[in-house]
Amino acid sequence: MSEFRYAVNVLPKQGILDPQGRAVELSLPHLNVTNVSRVRVGRRAELTVTAGSEAEARALVDDLAKELLSNPLIEAYAIELLEATSSAVSAGGAPPATGSGADSGAKVTRS
Amino acid sequence: MRIGVVTFPGSNSDVDALNALAVAGVEPVSLWHESPDLHGVAGVILPGGFAYGDYLRAGVIARFSPVMRGVSDFAAKGGLVLGICNGFQVLAESRLVPGALLRNRSLRFASKIVAIKPQRLDSPFTHRSTGAPLHIPIAHGEGCYYADDATLDDIERNGQILWRYVRSDGTPALDPDDPANPNGSLRAIAGVCNTAGNVAGLMPHPERMSESILGSDDGMQLIRSFVDSAKAWETGR
Numbered sequence: 018m019s020e021f022r023y024a025v026n027v028l029p030k031q032g033i034l035d036p037q038g039r040a041v042e043l044s045l046p047h048l049n050v051t052n053v054s055r056v057r058v059g060r061r062a063e064l065t066v067t068a069g070s071e072a073e074a075r076a077l078v079d080d081l082a083k084e085l086l087s088n089p090l091i092e093a094y095a096i097e098l099l100e101a102t103s104s105a106v107s108a109g110g111a112p113p114a115t116g117s118g119a120d121s122g123a124k125v126t127r128s
Numbered sequence: 129m130r131i132g133v134v135t136f137p138g139s140n141s142d143v144d145a146l147n148a149l150a151v152a153g154v155e156p157v158s159l160w161h162e163s164p165d166l167h168g169v170a171g172v173i174l175p176g177g178f179a180y181g182d183y184l185r186a187g188v189i190a191r192f193s194p195v196m197r198g199v200s201d202f203a204a205k206g207g208l209v210l211g212i213c214n215g216f217q218v219l220a221e222s223r224l225v226p227g228a229l230l231r232n233r234s235l236r237f238a239s240k241i242v243a244i245k246p247q248r249l250d251s252p253f254t255h256r257s258t259g260a261p262l263h264i265p266i267a268h269g270e271g272c273y274y275a276d277d278a279t280l281d282d283i284e285r286n287g288q289i290l291w292r293y294v295r296s297d298g299t300p301a302l303d304p305d306d307p308a309n310p311n312g313s314l315r316a317i318a319g320v321c322n323t324a325g326n327v328a329g330l331m332p333h334p335e336r337m338s339e340s341i342l343g344s345d346d347g348m349q350l351i352r353s354f355v356d357s358a359k360a361w362e363t364g365r
Binding site: 033034060090 | 188192
């Protein structure tokens with residue numbers, strides 16, 4: 018099994034009034050900023066999935082994004098893989114070593 | 129006859145709803161969010177408040193609570209369900225009624241008395257209405273009704289728009305910036321029902337105008353409609 022850490026970024030769909038984005042935009046002149054426009058404000062959730070493969074983990078995150086983390090009527094989401102840690106768990110069931118320098122995990126990090 | 133009111137963690141109008149049902153002459157039953165058992169009630173109210181703190185989005189965590197399994201099954205069998213304010217948000221997130229409730233256009237929590245007018249008088253939730261505007265309170269931060277144009281056309285055609293915010297002359301406050309439209313709702317929609325007509329939600333609080341001592345009993349036109357229909361449904365089973 019491997020651990021996959023994802024971010025799910027949720028934003029109001031194009032064409033849906035985003036009063037928070039608008040409020041932020043209206044505050045910009047107070048900061049003497051005049052060259053920023055089209056502000057949208059959403060939310061971000063980060064979560065770790067333990068699964069056999071990245072495809073399996075992503076399918077679960079996609080379901081969660083659709084059913085729970087966003088409302089598809091009004092919001093769009095994008096899934097981002099932050100980190101994947103594969104640990105070779107022995108048949109004897111020894112828990113995977115944790116912490117940096119552990120020899121059992123190959124770690125891939127994407128920004 | 130017994131009618132249930134669900135209490136979620138964060139519900140705050142459940143006791144008002146229980147009281148309004150008692151005023152209507154039925155036995156109010158408190159239903160707890162952790163059990164899908166509806167104890168044989170003839171109708172269910174999802175009350176106002178902030179279920180599960182309104183975390184993530186208003187109503188979404190409540191959607192996955194055990195009691196909502198019972199409520200969905202009950203609704204699928206034709207049982208009457210009324211969602212008030214946060215209860216409407218729960219129904220919308222559960223996709224038991226069409227549309228979604230967005231942050232108020234003003235970005236402000238709106239707490240005041242508004243005028244809403246029933247759009248048809250032959251529904252289970254409006255048949256005891258006089259047809260005149262009802263003056264009842266709202267208290268919400270996310271009540272701006274939204275659905276895409278195709279859905280709005282559909283629900284309009286199907287008669288699923290049960291209440292609209294109206295101006296003092298009784299005409300719908302269709303402009304989202306009209307002061308009589310308190311949250312910017314599209315087509316001035318204050319409440320809708322599902323296609324079958326047995327599940328309805330609205331943002332205003334009829335249960336808070338259930339006795340003249342509270343200022344008015346306008347809300348009882350709605351509550352009595354619901355109670356009568358639930359009685360008829362139970363008798364017809």
